Amino acid sequence: MNKEIGINQLKRRDFLKAGLVFGAGAAGLAAGYAAVPDAFARAVYAAKQNGMANDNMLVMIQLAGGNDGLRTLVPLTDPTLHDLRPKLAAPMVSQALPLNKDYGLNHNLAGIKGLWDKGKVAIVQGVGYPNPTFSHFESIRIWETGDPTRRQVDGWLGRTLAKAYDSNGHPLTGCACGATDVPGALRDLQATMTVIQNQKTFGFTGGSEVEAAVGALYKGTPGIYGALFDTAIATANDTIATLRTSSAGYEPMADYTDKVQLVYSSKNQLAAALQLAAELIVTGTGVKLLHVTLGGFDTHYTELNRHDDLMRYLDSAVSSFYKDLAAHGKADKVLIATWSEFGRRPKENASGGTDHGAAAPLLLIGDPVKSGLYGAEPSLTNLDATGNMKYAVDFRSVYQEILGGHLGADSNEILGGSYDRIPFLAAPVAV
Amino acid sequence: MQNMTRSSRASGTDWASPLGRESAQIMQLLRRTTFGYTPAQLDSALSAGYSRTVDRLIETRPQEPPALAGASAPGGRFAVPQLQQWWVDHMLTTSTPFAERMTLFWHGHFTSDYRKVADNTFMYWQNLTWRRMGLTNLRSMLMQVTTDPAMLRYLDLATSTGQSPNENYSRELMELFTMGAGNYSEDDVRQSAKALAGWQLPPPDSIATVTVDQAKMVTRKLPVYSTQRSGVLNPRRAYKGAVTYLGHTGTLDTQGVIDRILAQPATAAFIASRVAEHFVTSQPESSYITKLADAFRRSRYDMKTLMRALLTSPEFTADASYRALLKSPAEFMVHGARALETNGLGKLIASAGSGMGQSLFDPPDVGGWPNNAAWISSNTVVERVNYVTLALSQVKGSLPSAADAARTHLDGVLSAQTANLLNQAADERTRWFITLASPEFQLK
Numbered sequence: 121m122n123k124e125i126g127i128n129q130l131k132r133r134d135f136l137k138a139g140l141v142f143g144a145g146a147a148g149l150a151a152g153y154a155a156v157p158d159a160f161a162r163a164v165y166a167a168k169q170n171g172m173a174n175d176n177m178l179v180m181i182q183l184a185g186g187n188d189g190l191r192t193l194v195p196l197t198d199p200t201l202h203d204l205r206p207k208l209a210a211p212m213v214s215q216a217l218p219l220n221k222d223y224g225l226n227h228n229l230a231g232i233k234g235l236w237d238k239g240k241v242a243i244v245q246g247v248g249y250p251n252p253t254f255s256h257f258e259s260i261r262i263w264e265t266g267d268p269t270r271r272q273v274d275g276w277l278g279r280t281l282a283k284a285y286d287s288n289g290h291p292l293t294g295c296a297c298g299a300t301d302v303p304g305a306l307r308d309l310q311a312t313m314t315v316i317q318n319q320k321t322f323g324f325t326g327g328s329e330v331e332a333a334v335g336a337l338y339k340g341t342p343g344i345y346g347a348l349f350d351t352a353i354a355t356a357n358d359t360i361a362t363l364r365t366s367s368a369g370y371e372p373m374a375d376y377t378d379k380v381q382l383v384y385s386s387k388n389q390l391a392a393a394l395q396l397a398a399e400l401i402v403t404g405t406g407v408k409l410l411h412v413t414l415g416g417f418d419t420h421y422t423e424l425n426r427h428d429d430l431m432r433y434l435d436s437a438v439s440s441f442y443k444d445l446a447a448h449g450k451a452d453k454v455l456i457a458t459w460s461e462f463g464r465r466p467k468e469n470a471s472g473g474t475d476h477g478a479a480a481p482l483l484l485i486g487d488p489v490k491s492g493l494y495g496a497e498p499s500l501t502n503l504d505a506t507g508n509m510k511y512a513v514d515f516r517s518v519y520q521e522i523l524g525g526h527l528g529a530d531s532n533e534i535l536g537g538s539y540d541r542i543p544f545l546a547a548p549v550a551v
Numbered sequence: 552m553q554n555m556t557r558s559s560r561a562s563g564t565d566w567a568s569p570l571g572r573e574s575a576q577i578m579q580l581l582r583r584t585t586f587g588y589t590p591a592q593l594d595s596a597l598s599a600g601y602s603r604t605v606d607r608l609i610e611t612r613p614q615e616p617p618a619l620a621g622a623s624a625p626g627g628r629f630a631v632p633q634l635q636q637w638w639v640d641h642m643l644t645t646s647t648p649f650a651e652r653m654t655l656f657w658h659g660h661f662t663s664d665y666r667k668v669a670d671n672t673f674m675y676w677q678n679l680t681w682r683r684m685g686l687t688n689l690r691s692m693l694m695q696v697t698t699d700p701a702m703l704r705y706l707d708l709a710t711s712t713g714q715s716p717n718e719n720y721s722r723e724l725m726e727l728f729t730m731g732a733g734n735y736s737e738d739d740v741r742q743s744a745k746a747l748a749g750w751q752l753p754p755p756d757s758i759a760t761v762t763v764d765q766a767k768m769v770t771r772k773l774p775v776y777s778t779q780r781s782g783v784l785n786p787r788r789a790y791k792g793a794v795t796y797l798g799h800t801g802t803l804d805t806q807g808v809i810d811r812i813l814a815q816p817a818t819a820a821f822i823a824s825r826v827a828e829h830f831v832t833s834q835p836e837s838s839y840i841t842k843l844a845d846a847f848r849r850s851r852y853d854m855k856t857l858m859r860a861l862l863t864s865p866e867f868t869a870d871a872s873y874r875a876l877l878k879s880p881a882e883f884m885v886h887g888a889r890a891l892e893t894n895g896l897g898k899l900i901a902s903a904g905s906g907m908g909q910s911l912f913d914p915p916d917v918g919g920w921p922n923n924a925a926w927i928s929s930n931t932v933v934e935r936v937n938y939v940t941l942a943l944s945q946v947k948g949s950l951p952s953a954a955d956a957a958r959t960h961l962d963g964v965l966s967a968q969t970a971n972l973l974n975q976a977a978d979e980r981t982r983w984f985i986t987l988a989s990p991e992f993q994l995k
Contacts (some may be wrong), residue, residue, distance in 0.1 A: 134919065216851040223723075254737060254740070255726050255732050257918055296928075299930070300928060300930045300933065301908050301926075301929075315928040315929050315931075316930060317906055317928040322933065324933060324937060325936075333990060334936050336968060336971075337969060337985065337988060340968065343874050343990070344833075344874075345927065345990070345994070348924055351992050352928055352929050352931070354933055356930075384667055387913065415916070418719075419709045420706075421717070423708045444763045469711075469715055470710060470712045470715030471710035472710075473707070475717065476718070506737050523949070544738065
C-alpha cells in the first residue's frame with residue numbers, strides 16, 4: 121500500500137514558488153481581507169470571478185472504518201435482518217427511532233431525529249459504486265477522489281478548491297479540522313488548504329519572532345518537497361493570523377463535549393473539531409470546505425456497544441454544531457454530510473460484529489436540505505456474490521448535488537461526468 | 552526516481568548532491584538507518600568506511616532495552632505515555648539504532664494500536680518481538696505476527712472461528728502485510744479466514760482481582776502473565792474442512808496459509824517496495840523493486856539479505872536519492888536530541904509526536920504510518936518547529952557548539968535562506984534553532 125502524494129506532480133506546483141502564495145502571503149492576506157470588511161463578503165471574495173459566487177459552506181464528516189448502514193438507518197419490518205443478524209438485529213430494531221413504518225434511526229441518534237422532525241435531515245439510501253472493493257484504503261481513495269477506476273489522485277474537494285475557488289492566499293477556504301494531515305478528499309497540489317488539529321494551541325511557541333524566522337527560512341526551498349514545505353509554512357502563518365482574529369470574535373452557543381464513554385477511546389475529538397469548524401464559519405474567515413473525521417467504525421468485533429457509542433458521539437457533536445450555527449444565524453449556509461468507505465456485511469460474524477460491506481446510507485443535515493428518504497431501499501434477500509447489499513445510488517450523484525446544488529460549482533468539470541440527480545436540497549442553486 | 556530528477560531540475564534551485572564523496576554517503580546512510588548521531592558516533596562510522604558500517608548495522612545483535620517495570624501490571628493496565636517514553640529513551644541511548652529503525656518500520660507495517668488492543672503488556676511484547684525479529688526471516692515473522700497477542704486482538708483473529716470466521720486478519724494479512732491489493736480474490740479472503748481461525752490469546756499464569764474504580768468499589772478480574780507469550784491454537788475452534796486458497800485445494804493450517812502467500816511472487820515485491828519507500832525513495836522504479844525482490848526470494852525471505860541488497864545498491868547512494876526522503880516525526884525528534892547530545896528529552900519526544908501525526912503505539916489506522924510527503928501539512932510543520940524550540944529550552948547546561956552543526960548534520964549543503972540565517976545568527980541557541988528547524992534537517 122502506498123499512501124504517498126504523487127511526487128511527480130509537484131512540478132505542477134512550481135507556480136507557487138513564483139510568488140503567488142508568498143506575494144499574497146500574510147501581508148497580502150491582511151491587505152485583501154481588510155479591504156473587504158464584511159465577513160460574508162470574504163467568502164464570496166474567495167470564490168473565483170468566473171466561477172460561482174455564493175456563500176454556502178460544506179462540512180464533510182468521515183465515519184472512518186466502514187459505518188454499518190443497517191444500524192444507522194434501521195429496517196424495522198424486514199424479517200431477513202433477524203436471520204442474518206441473530207445477535208445484533210433485535211436490540212437495534214426494537215429501540216430504533218421510527219421515521220416511517222419501515223425505517224428508523226439508531227436509538228442513539230436522538231438529536232439527529234429531532235432535526236429530522238424539523239425537516240433538516242435527508243438520507244440517501246443504498247449509496248455505493250460499481251464493483252466494490254472491500255479494502256479500506258482502496259475504497260477510501262475511491263470516495264476521496266470520486267473515481268472508482270482509481271486513476272484520479274486529487275481529492276474531489278481538492279479539485280473543487282483548485283477549480284472553483286481562489287485558495288491561493290486564502291488558505292482557510294479548505295480546512296481539515298481536528299487532524300494533523302491533509303485528508304485525501306481535500307488533497308490537490310494546485311490548491312491551498314490548511315490543517316488545524318487544535319485552534320487553541322495552533323501557532324509557534326515563542327511567538328512572532330519564531331514565526332518571522334521560520335517564514336524567512338522556508339522560502340524558495342529546494343528539492344522535491346520544497347514547494348510543499350514552503351506552502352505549508354506560508355499557510356500556517358496565514359492561518360495563525362486568521363485564528364488570532366477569529367477566536368476573539370467567537371463565543372460557542374452550544375455545549376461541545378468529547379468526554380464520551382466509548383468501548384475504546386477515540387483518536388478523534390469530533391466535538392472539538394466541529395467547534396473549530398463553527399468558529400471558522402461564524403467568524404467569516406472565508407472557509408468553504410471543511411473536513412472532520414470520526415474513526416472507530418471498523419466494527420468486526422463486539423459491534424453492539426461500540427457502534428451504539430459511536431452513534432451517540434456523532435449525534436451529540438452534530439447536534440451541538442447545528443445548534444451553535446443556528447444560534448449564530450449561519451445554519452442556512454451550511455450543509456453537513458457524512459461519508460464512509462463502505463457499509464458492513466448484512467450477516468454478522470462469530471465475534472458479534474460485521475465484516476466489510478458495500479452499499480450504505482448517507483446523512484445530509486442542515487437547513488439547505490429537503491427532508492426525506494432518497495435512493496432505494498437495499499434488499500437483504502437479493503445480495504451480491506460476496507453477501508453484500510447492491511448499491512442503488514452512485515456516490516457521485518450525491519457529490520454532484522452538493523457541488524452543483526449547494527456550492528454552485530461546475531460538478532461536471534470536477535467529477536468528469538454527470539450522474540442521476542438526487543434532489544435532496546430544498547432550493548438547489550441554478551448552475 | 553526519474554520523476555524526481557525531472558521535477559528537481561524544473562525548479563532550478565536544487566541542493567547539489569555531495570554523494571560523490573564517501574563521507575556524505577556515510578552520513579546519508581546513518582540518517583536513514585539510525586536515529587541520528589553525535590559527532591563521536593559519526594567519526595567512528597567515517598573511519599570504518601561505508602561498507603564496514605553497513606556490516607556493523609546489519610550484523611550487530613540488537614541491544615535489548617531495559618525491562619519496563621510497569622509492564623507486568625495485571626491486564627496490561629499501565630499508562631501509555633510510560634510505554635512511549637520507554638521506547639523513545641531506548642531510541643536515544645541504544646548502541647544498535649538500526650534495530651530500533653527496523654522496529655519502527657515493522658511497528659508501522661505489522662501495526663497495532665493500544666486503543667483496540669486494550670492491554671499495554673501485549674503492545675510492549677509486540678515491540679520486543681520486532682526488535683528481536685526485525686532482521687530475521689519473513690516466514691517466521693509472519694507466523695509470529697499471526698499469533699502475536701496484540702495482533703490477535705487488533706485484527707480480531709482471537710475471536711474468529713472456523714464455523715463463523717472473521718475476515719479482518721485474513722484480508723489485512725494479504726493486503727497490507729504481504730501481497731498488496733489486487734493479488735488475491737475476495738474468495739481467497741473468505742477461504743483463508745476459515746483456515747486461520749481458531750487462535751486464542753495465551754492463557755494467563757494467574758488472575759488478579761483489581762479495583763478499577765475506588766469510589767464505586769468496582770473490581771475486575773484481570774490476567775497476569777509472568778513471561779511473554781504467543782497465542783495458542785484451539786483445535787475445537789479451527790476449521791476442519793478443505794479450502795481452495797490462492798489456487799490450491801486441500802486442508803490448510805496457518806503455516807500452510809503463510810507458505811501459500813510466500814509462494815506468490817507478489818509477496819517479495821510488496822515487501823521490497825515497502826522497505827524501498829521507507830529507506831530509499833518515495834517512488835522506486837519497478838526494475839529496482841524486481842532486483843531487490845529477486846534477492847529477497849532467492850534468500851528464502853531473509854531480511855538481512857534484503858536490507859544489505861538495499862543499503863549497498865547504487866540507487867541508495869545515487870545523486871537522485873539525496874534528500875529524497877522525509878524524516879518521520881520520531882526520527883526527526885530523536886535525531887535532534889542526538890545532535891544536541893542530550894538523552895534527557897524522552898518525555899518531550901514521546902508526547903510531541905501526536906501533533907506531527909505520529910503517536911507511537913497509536914498508528915492512524917491498520918495501514919500504519921504514511922511516508923514522506925504525507926508528513927507535511929500546516930499543522931505538522933508548526934509542530935516540528937515547536938519541538939525544536941522546546942528541546943532547546945529543555946537542554947540542561949550549555950548547548951554543544953553549533954560551529955560544525957551545518958557540516959555534521961546538513962552536509963554543508965544549504966539553501967540560500969538557511970545559509971543566510973545561519974550567518975546572521977547571533978548566538979549558539981539561534982544557530983541550533985536554524986539548523987534543526989531548517990528544511991534540510993527534516994530530510995534524509
